[in-house]
Amino acid sequence: MAGFEHTTIVGVGLIGGSVGLALKARGLASEVVGVGHRESTLKKAQERGAVDRWTLDAAEGAAGADLVVLCTPVGLVADKAAEVLPAMKPGSILTDVASTKSALTERIEAVLPESVAFVPAHPMAGSEKRGIENARADLFEGARCILTPTARTPVEAVGVVCEIWRGVGAVVEKLDIAEHDRIVAQISHLPHVVASALVNSVKEALPYAATGFRDTTRIAGGDPGLWIDIFRDNRENVLATLGLFLREVREACDALENSDWDTLRGLLERARERRNKLDSPGSDGE
């Protein structure tokens, strides 16, 4: 792999910090520079060995970098791209880790100079635990990382970003960018709406919640500000998948209403069979 002398990570929280730790642990970058807006976080990232040095100025941090990885919350990615791109050197690569891709990529490509390549990427790892304190060098081990190159993405740059993610242990896959957004709407954004609605619909019974309810609603503990930006970016796909979900719930409701136990049993059996397939070997992060 071409040597990445200098990698800059913008946003050193759970994902950005883990990228830094993983790159350093695997010897994939000789120097990692952290960019953030809070000194305390950046200092913690340096103490933990996720970055070698840091700056509060995104353009300064990106100057001279071979690779810039945008790891800020979704709502800030396009703005940060606009800040770093003018400072990036010819032949360098910009990439990101955002969980929505089409809307963001469009905004970034609108300000992308010819001399810099942008490779949209989405490592499916993370948790509702955020922040540099939870960063781990092995966060991406076995996790899926989806790349969604566009017509403007140079093949060589895709190859380089692919190698980096493989280097930190991820299973890399390329997907059509629209297809990616439909998929995450189904497996990540829909469950977030559903888990939140479930928590909100339970009233006096909440103190009685046990393991099952807690598992089912865990993701509702996520940061609302972060999620609003995700829903804004992927609104139409989320609405489409919510429509399918509502149809399934109504089918179950109708079966219950009519005491149609054969139909209800069929729905439960289909769900169990599909769910149990997910427990086969290999456990991705999210």
Place this chain on the structure above:
Amino acid sequence: MAGFEHTTIVGVGLIGGSVGLALKARGLASEVVGVGHRESTLKKAQERGAVDRWTLDAAEGAAGADLVVLCTPVGLVADKAAEVLPAMKPGSILTDVASTKSALTERIEAVLPESVAFVPAHPMAGSEKRGIENARADLFEGARCILTPTARTPVEAVGVVCEIWRGVGAVVEKLDIAEHDRIVAQISHLPHVVASALVNSVKEALPYAATGFRDTTRIAGGDPGLWIDIFRDNRENVLATLGLFLREVREACDALENSDWDTLRGLLERARERRNKLDSPGSDGE
């Protein structure tokens, strides 16, 4: 506590087996007799020390017992009660562990002789892992156990069953029987319908499911036959809570449809706050 020389457990799966192991481990029964319909399961229960002896004949197993605990799947509890009651001695106590209470209790009280007390109980412990192989002496440690005595339940019998559950580590609480069924509809039966609908509504994206989706849909792996009986018993409460849930989902849908981010943020914030309260100290079983 009055000595339970002889306790009979009907159904020695996860819950029944754990009751046996817990009673023996705490010295709360000098003899535990297992009743089941499969020799192989009963032998395993004996090997594991959950029962001292066993029989395939429920009436024979219940004869002479001071306490009979019905631990079969919900759909079999009333039939097993009808089998054991005629054999039970005067002054003995019948209890159960079913997760629905009103319909079952009505059926049991219809065949209950004056000489035997019935105490409806629901230990909220368990998991989607079933069977005697998963039974544990500490399954009820810290779990909630709800007793739902009726007008016909003698106060002394309630006290005895309460002492037994406390003896095996559970936190015992009395609830009105109708209130119990409304509560479990919200925190257990509703999530099962929702998780199943979620799994069924996701199509080509399923292989991409990561931790969040897996947590949210784990309970959909439960046994459909068992669940059909639960839904049958608690149909009206489940329908009522499904109605509230659908209203919440529609509210989120409308907010998305109208790009009304303030409303959506409000829903997510409310859900996060309520969900995070559940992570405070103490973790019940289910």
